[in-house]
Amino acid sequence: MTPDAITHPLLERAGVRHGFFTREGGVSTGIYEGLNAGLGSADDPAAVRENRARVARALGGELGDLAGPYQIHSAVALLAETGWPDDRPEGDAVATTTPGIICAVLTADCAPILFADPVAGVVAAAHAGWKGALGGVIQSTVDLMKTADADPARIVAVIGPCIAQESYEVDEAFERRFLIEAPGSGRFFRLGERPDRRLFDLPGFVLWRLEQAGVGQAAWTGHDTRPDAARFYSNRRAFLHGEPDFGRMMSAIRLG
Template identity: 55%
Template sequence: MNVATIRSPALEGVAHAFLGRRGGVSTGAMAGLNVGLGSDDDPAAVAENRARALAAVLPGGCLVTGYQVHSADVVTIATAPDARPRGDALVTARPGLALGILTADCAPVLFADRAAGVVGAAHAGWKGALAGVTDATVAAMEALGADRTRIVAAIGPCIARASYEVDDAFLRRFADADPENERFFAPARDGHHRFDLEAYVTQRLAAAGVRRVDALGLDTYADDTRFYSYRRATHRGEPQYGRQIAIIGL
């Protein structure tokens, strides 16, 4: 099976793709294109999957992924690092570098300012999104010469509101940050709510001055043949789960 790529019209002309689990060599619970270095998978299979993912997006490029910690930290990449940089977003103006973000329900966000030749990638789980990882990515791109009014962004496959039930304490975190955030929650069973992560990230991008945001509306939880999902694996009692990757490069 060939590696399946999902591309955004907003990023047309920029090497990029959101990838799911199709087209890889991993087997078992992580069958497919698992790229998670921290997963309990055969390292050789993960390495092959990462090579296939890179070849599908930026052949001959150098893949850079971070050590993600659900933060708002951004790392500017000028040369290929020897080790994974600690942070949840990467930006570069260097041709040949492919920035990769790993997810399994969190929102992958890819950014580009074509005129400036600057790209970025952010891992926006609820913690990072609330802390402002997308805002920080836009600022880091501007430090490399981008202009936020020219930046376009695409939000790839992530857990959708229908699949994302949270409790009252979760809602209060967002309401305490901004009472307007309650609009991203819908009623669920008593004491619980359904959170729209994609809509929240879209709003944060718009508030940061990004004029074009393409939200793809793909639910990782709902499609186990196409995507990995941490929450789905947890609900099924599976001890491990795979990670998919989103890549952008110059």
């Protein structure tokens, strides 16, 4: 079965291979059923390896071409000149100027972002949960791409499936942190069902961060991960249902 991947016109026009892969088209079973690419999950390692290989092949590569960091919810962006099939450096974004290297990140509600400057010949992938988005992973990714002669005004960036505002309830302390550390971010919160609860617009906040970083064109695919169990893994949904773990989806991009 061919892995299911969501693509976007902004990246298609940039001429780069890419995909926001869903959970469909993999070999994992049970709570991980489908294309679980999460090495940190308690899934069968052989199944995860096969799922990751399927993603790589769908983009015209092999498992050894994947450059996906060991994610730590940071602002660390890394440059890849080879794949990282085994020894993965810590970070939450990866860029490359090397054709054939597949920049990849894992998510299960956090926002995956794929970037491209086709003129400079540089692509990147970033994992932006609320911590990374607030802490600067988007600016770090753009800054790293600039070292490879990317022009922020030329960069196109697309946010893939992630948890949407109507599915993302937080508390007042969460909101206060954003108001202090990112002045002007109050527009991304609205009242929840109780007076002490808020609904946070993660994709809207990420789009704002991309704008602040000078990215020329940006968009969100519009997919909410939490309600669609058939197509997406979701950390929040697994927690609410009392499940012990959850799968991770891979989003990936390559030159050539």
